[in-house]
Amino acid sequence: MSASTGKFTMATAALALAASTAWTGAFAQDEGPIKVGILHSLSGTMAISETTLKDVMLMLIEQQNEKGGVLGRQLEPVVVDIASDWPLAAEKARELIEVEEVDAVFGCWTSVCRKSVLPVFEELNSLLFYPVQYEGEESQRNVFYTGASPNQQAIPAVDYLMNEVGIERWVLAGTDYVYPQTTNKILEQYLKDAGVAEDDIMINYTPFGHTDWQTIVSDIKAFGSSGKPTAVVSTINGDANVPFYRELGNQGIDAVDIPVVAFSVGEEELAGLDTAPLVGHLAAWNYFMSVDTPENAEFIEAWTAFIGDEERVTNDPMEAHYIGFNMWVEAVEKAESTDPDAVIENIVGVEVPNLTGGTAVMLANHHITKPVLIGEIQDDGQFDVVWETDDLVEGDAWSNFLPESAPLEADWTDPIMCGNYNTETETCGSGS
Amino acid sequence: MAASLDPGHRLRPLPNCPSGTSLMIRTFAARWLACLALGLLFSLNGAYAQEAPIDPAGPVADLVRQLPDGSYRDRGAVIGELAATGDSALVPLLRTLEAGELFLLTETGAIVTIEPEGDEVVATDVLTGEAIGTFGEDAVEEIRVNNLIRREVRAAVSQLTLMSDSPSVRIAAAREMFNGANADSIPMLDEALAQEDNETVRAVMEEVRAVAVLRSDAGPDETAAAVDTIIERGGRQALGILQASLGSASADVAPAIEAGIARIERNLALWGVGQNIWYGLSLGSVLLLAAIGLAITFGVMGVINMAHGEMVMLGAYTTYVVQEIIRNAAPGLFDYSLAFALPLAFLVTALVGIAIERGVIRFLYGRPLETLLATWGLSLIIQQAVRTIFGASNREVGNPSWMSGAFEVGGLAITNNRLWIIVFSLVVFAVLVFVMKKTALGLHMRAVTQNRRMASSMGIRTPWVDAMTFGLGSGVAGLAGVALSQISNVSPNLGQGYIIDSFMVVVFGGVGNLWGTLVGAFTLGVFNKLLEPHTGAVLAKVLVLVAIILFIQKRPRGLFALKGRAVEA
Amino acid sequence: MTSIAPARAEDRPLLYLDGVSVSFDGFRAINNLSLYLEKGEMRAIIGPNGAGKTTMMDIITGKTRPDRGDVFFNGTIDLTQHDEPAIATFGIGRKFQKPTVFESHTVEDNLLLAMKGKRSVVAQFFHVSSRHEREALDGILETIRLTGRRADQAANLSHGQKQWLEIGMLLAQDPKLLLIDEPVAGMTDAETEETVRLLKEIARDHSVIVVEHDMHFVRELGVKVTCLHEGSVLSEGTLDHVSNDSRVIEVYLGR
C-alpha cells in the first residue's frame, strides 16, 4: 500500500465528519413546524411490534395537523429506525433531540431501549412518551409511562382468576428478561400473601424467541393435572407466543382445563395465528379492539383507513400512544409552549379520553390511570371482555410487593419533586 | 350475515370482523375443534329436535331463567343445580350456552336462540322450542360465558349424558367426571353402572366411581378396593387424586395409597424419559429441516450461504400466500393447503436461489468468504423486501385439521404436527440422498464440487450444475419453511432464528456429508431435550453449544469427517 | 534387503527405518518397509505411483504416524515420538512434490523465514536479521540462481524457479537430511540439468533422499537407488542393478 492510502484515510475521516455534520443543516425556528420524534425499531427482532406504533404516531400527527396542529403550528414527524439495537437507540435519541431538535419523542418498546435512552433524555432535558406495559420500578422526570405498570395489569388479572375462576395452582411462565422477572417476583409475593402454598406455584423462564415449547408445555400439563384448578400467568415475550400457543393447542390443553392469562399477547400477536384452539384463553390489558365505544369505533375506522387494510388490528400500546400524544398536545396548549420544562409542569393532572369510554389522567408519578380489562380470546382473533375493574386504577411506579421498593413513592410536583422519594426516611433517594 | 354461526360473535359490528367465506372457514375450524373438546358430543345434535321440551312452568325452567343473572360464580352454581335435576333435555341447551349462542330477550326475560334475518333476528324460545317473533339486534343480549361457566357446563353435561344411548358419549361423560367425582356422584354412577352393558364403558365408570368412593367416607375395605382401581388406571390424574386423598386417608389405607403413588410415579418417570427422547427427535427433525438445505449449498458447494435462513422464510411466506388464496377462493380445500404450498415453495425458493447463484455467487467460486459477505447482504435485502411487502408483523398460517391435536401411545403424548414434521423431514432427507447418489444431476454435482476443471473438460456444463445445485439447496430450504410455518412465527425474522443452529448442525455433522447432517441434527436435538428438564431451556442450549465447541476439538472435521490424505494440508 | 538391525543405537545410520507399516482405512500404504541411509549419502528412490514414496516421507517428517516399526534419526532420536516442527528442528528438511512456497512473500522473505534460527513466537517478533544471516542468504540465492529475483513475489516465479526456491529454503534451514520429492517434475531439460548440478552440490555436505520418476535424471545423479513397490523395498543398488531386476521390470512394464 502506498502513501496514497494514508491520504485516503484522512479523506474518509473528513467525509465522516462532513456526512455527519451535514445533518445539522436543518434546525427549526419557532414559526416553523413543531417536530415530533418517533423512535421505534423498523427492522430487527422488535420490528414485529414496533412498526405499528410508528404508523399510529404518523396517523395521530396527521389527524392533529388536520385539526390545525398545535399552537397554530403544524407538527412534523421525524422517524428514525433504531433497528432493535439499543446503543443505536441512545445515539438516535441524542440525534433527534440535538440535531433534529424535536420537542417530544414517542418511542421504545423494550425496557432495555427505555433504559438506554433514559440518560439522554435526562441530560438533554427532553420528553419521552413510553407506550408499553412494563415492570415499573422507575419514574423519571423526562419520561411519561403511558403503558401499564404491574398493578394495572398483572395483579387485577390474578385477582380475576382467583375470585372469578377459582384458580388454586399457578404457573408463572415468562421470557427471561426484566419485565417477567419483576412481574413474577411481585405476583409470587402477592399470591403467597393470598395464602397460596409454595408448591402450588411453578415459575419457568425461557430464552427470547423460544420456539420449542414441547417440554415446558408438557410440564405445565403435568403440573396442572393435580386436580386443583390451575392457570398459567404468561409474561412470555410477544414473538415466542405463537409457537407457545400452538403447542398448547396441539397438546390439547384448552382454556377450560388450564386457562392462560397473558400480559404481552394482544390482537397484533393473535393476528399471527389461528386462534380457534385458543378460545377462552385470557389476556389482561387496558384496551381491547373489541371494546364497544364510539371513540374506539372512530379510532379503528381511522386506523384501517390510514393503513389501507381492513384486516389490520389495533392494540393496547397503540391506545397508549393515542393517550400519550393527546396528553402532550393538551399540555402544550396549556403551557402555550413546547418547552419541555413547561410541558412537564403542565402535563400532570391533564385528563384526556381513553378509547375504552373512560378518561386517563396523568399522575404526579408520570404514570396514568387506566381501567383494567380481562378478555377471553375469541376464534376471530378478538378478545371478549369478561371482566373489568369497576373504576380506574392508578399506575404505581414502585411496587408495594417488593421489599426494597415498598417505601418508595414518585411525585414530580412540588414540594417532593422526586422519582424515588423514600416515605420512611422522607428523603429523595438521591440519584435519578 | 353468516357471522352468527360464529360462537364468539357479539351482536355489534366488529370493524375487522373477517367477512364472508373467510369467516365461514374460521368458524368451521372452530366448530371442528369444539367437537374435539366436547368429546364427540355433537353426534347427539340430531337428537335436539326429538327431546321433550322442558315444562316452561316447572322448576327446571325457573333455574334456566336464572342463567343470565349474577356473577359467573352464581351462574355456575345455577348450572350445578340444573345438572342435579338430571333432566337430560337440558343437554342441548347447555351446549348452546357453552357455544355462547344462548341469548336473553331483554323485554320478556325469555331465554332464546336466534337466527339472523336481515338486520333483525328471529328468536326461538329454548324452553318451548317455538319461534317467538322477530326483534332488532339490540333486543337480545348474549348470555356471557367464561371458563368457569364452560367448566360447569361440561360437568353438568357429563352427568346428564351418563346414561345416553351412545356408548362413546357415555365414555366421554364418564371421563369428564373423573376429576370432579365425589360422594354425591356415587348414586348416579351406581344407577348408570346398573344398566351399563358395554364393558369398556363399565371399566371407565368403575374408575370414576372409585374416585368418588375414595373421596366419600366409605369403609376401609371399599376404599382400599377403590385405591387399587385407581392405581390400576395410573396416569397423572390418578396420581394427583391419590396425593390429594393422602391427607384425609385413614391409617389402614394410607400405606396402600403411598405404594400406589410410588408405583405410578415410577411409571411416569419411565415414560418421561421416552417423552423427552420423542421431543428430542422432534426438535432434531426441525433442525434437520432447517439445516439440510444448507448441507447442500454450504456442505456440498462450499458456499457460506448466510441467506439460507431467508430461503426458509420465503418458503413459509409462500405457505401463507397459498393459504390466504385458499381461504378466500376455496375454503373447502384448506386441509390440502400444504399440498399446494410444498411444490410452490420449492419452486419459488429454488428460483430465487438460482437467481442469486447466477447473479452473485457464480462470480465468487473459490472465495467462500466473499460468499459469506454477499449472501449476508442479500439476506438483509430479502428480509427488508418481505417486510416492505407483507409488513413486519407475524402472518397467520393455520394448521390443517390433520396436523392439529395429539394422541397417546402408552404414556407418550404425540402431537400430530410434530409427528408429521418428523416424517416429512425424513422423507425430504431420503429424496435428497437419492437425488445426490442416484441421479445424473447428483453425479454431476459431486463431480463438479470435487474437480471443477476435470468435470467441465468431461463435458459437464458446470455453470448449469452450479445453478441447479444451489437451486436445489434453496428449494429444500423452502420446503423446510413450509414445515416450520406450522410450528413457529411467520415473520421476516423467521430465518434469523434458524441460521446459526443450521450451521452448527452441518459443521457438527461434518461438512459435505448429508448423513452427518442427519445424525448431527437428531443428536443435538435429543441431547438438548434430555438436558432441558434438568437445566432449563436456556442453559440447555448453552451447554449444547459448549458441547459442540468441545466436540470439534476432538474431531476437527465433525462427526462424519472425510478421511485420508486428501483432506490434509 | 533383510539386513539385520544394529544392536546399539549409536551404530544406527543417520536415518533408520525398520519394519515400518502404515495403512489408511484398510489400504496398506507402507508394508514392513526397512531403509537405512548413511551420513552424507544421497539416495534416489523410484517406484510406480502408489508405491508409498510420499507416505514414507510423511512418516519420516512426522506427518503420519506408522502403525508398526522403528524410525530413528541420528541413531537415537525416535521420530515416531515427535511432530513435524520438532523433527524439522532436529535437522530434517523436506521439499514437497508440488512446490509449496509462500506465494505472497518475496523470494528473499521466503528464504528469511526458512533461515536457521530460533523458532519461538517471541523470537520472531524481536528478530532483527544479522549480517551473517544476510551473507548466508546471498549465498543461497546464488546457489539457486535467483539472485536477480530476490525482491519478486514468489507467486510470479516460474514452476522450475519455485522448485529451486523451495530447495533454497531447505538449504536455509541447513538440515542434516534433505528429503526431496520429484524436484524436476515439469522442468525443461535445461532446468533439469541445472537441478542435477544443484543437488550434487548440496550432496557434498548434506545427506539427501531424492524421490523421482525421471530415470534420465536419476541416472544423472548416479547414486544408489531404492525401488519401492506396494509399500516395501522391491530392489536396491545401482541404477543398472535395479533396472535389470526382473521384478522391477515386471512392476514397471508388466500388467
Next chain:
Amino acid sequence: MISQALLRGLNGKAMWVVALLVAAAILVPASNLLLPAGHPLRVPNYLVPLMGKYLCYAMLALALDLVWGYCGILSLGHGAFFALGGYAMGMYLMRQIGDRGVYGNPDLPDFMVFLNWDALPWYWQGFDMFWFAMLMVMVVPGLLAFVFGWFAFRSRVTGVYLSIITQAMTYALLLAFFRNDMGFGGNNGLTDFKDILGASVQAGGTRAALFAASALMLAAAFVVCSAIVNSKLGKLMIAVRDAESRTRFLGFRPEYVKLFAFVVSAVIAGIAGALYVPQVGIINPGEFAPANSIEVVIWAAVGGRGSLIGPIIGAILVNVMKSYFTVAYPNLWLFALGGMFVFVTLFMPKGIVGFLSGRRWPGRPARTTTDAGLDTAKPSPAE
C-alpha cells in the same frame, strides 16, 4: 528492545495514520469545548461520542483484521471479546454509581436490588477499583481467547470449522448473559452510568476526553499491530495463513503463532469495548449477537483486509452510512447496506483500500491466499 520493535511499527504510512489520529484526538475535543456553539467549525456535542463510537468500532475491526487478514483465522465471534471488555468497564461504572441508585443501596446495582439479590456476587468484587477493572478489560477477553485458541489451534481446527465454533462461542455467551441469574443485568444489561474516574459521563469534557482516549488507543493499537506485521513474526503469520503445513516443516509451530495473534487481537477488542461503553452509555447482551460479529467481518472486508488501514476505513465508512441512512431512509436503509455489501464483494474483492491502491488479485486459480482461512470450507481435496 520492545521500544525498538515498536518503532518498526512506525514506518511511513503508519506515521500518517498515527499523526491523523493524534491530530483528531486534539482538534475534535478542542473545537468542541473551546469554540462557541453555532460556530461553523465547532464539532457538535452529539458528534463527539458518535465519532468516538466509530473509532471503537474501527479498533475492533483492526483487531479482527490482525487474525483474519494476516493469520487467516476468520473469527465470527470477535464481538464476544468486545462485549466482555465492555462488560468489565460497565461493571466498574455500575460500582461507581454507589448509593445513587434508585434504591440508594450502597453496594448492589439496582437490578440486583429489585431481583432480591442479598449480596454482591464474588465476580463483581474489585470492580469498584479502576485499575482492577482496566486489568480485567484486558485479562478477561485475553484469557478467553487463550483458552479457546489453545484448544482450537492445537487440535488443528481450521477454516470454516473454526469460524463456526467462534460463532458458537459468542452465541453461547449471548444466551448466558441474557439469563438474569448470571448477575449481569440480563437483557437490560448495564446502564444509567454516572461517573468515570469521578467525572460525570454526561459532561462534555468527559465525552471529549473519552473521544481523545479512543483516538489515542486506536493509534496505539495501530502501532502495535503495525509493529507485529512488519516484524519477521508478521511474515510468519502470512506464511501460516498461506501454507500452514509448510511452516511446520520449517520447524515453526503455527498453533502458537495463531494463539499469539488471537490473544493480542482479543485484548485490543476488549479495550475497544471498554472505551465504547461509557460513550454509548449501555452494554447489554445484544453485543454478543453473532450478527454483530459478522458485521465486523464486513467492515474489514469493505475497507480491505490484509492491510491495517482497510478495516479502519471500512468500520468508519459503514457506520457513518448506517447512522445516516437510519435517519434519512428508515425504511430503505437495509437495502442500501445490503446492496453495498454485495457490490463491494463483487466489484472490490480487495476492499476499498485494495481497490484504490489498484492491486489486482493474483489471477486464477481463484483460491487466493486471502481465503486460506476458509480453504477447507470445501471438503474436496485441497490437492
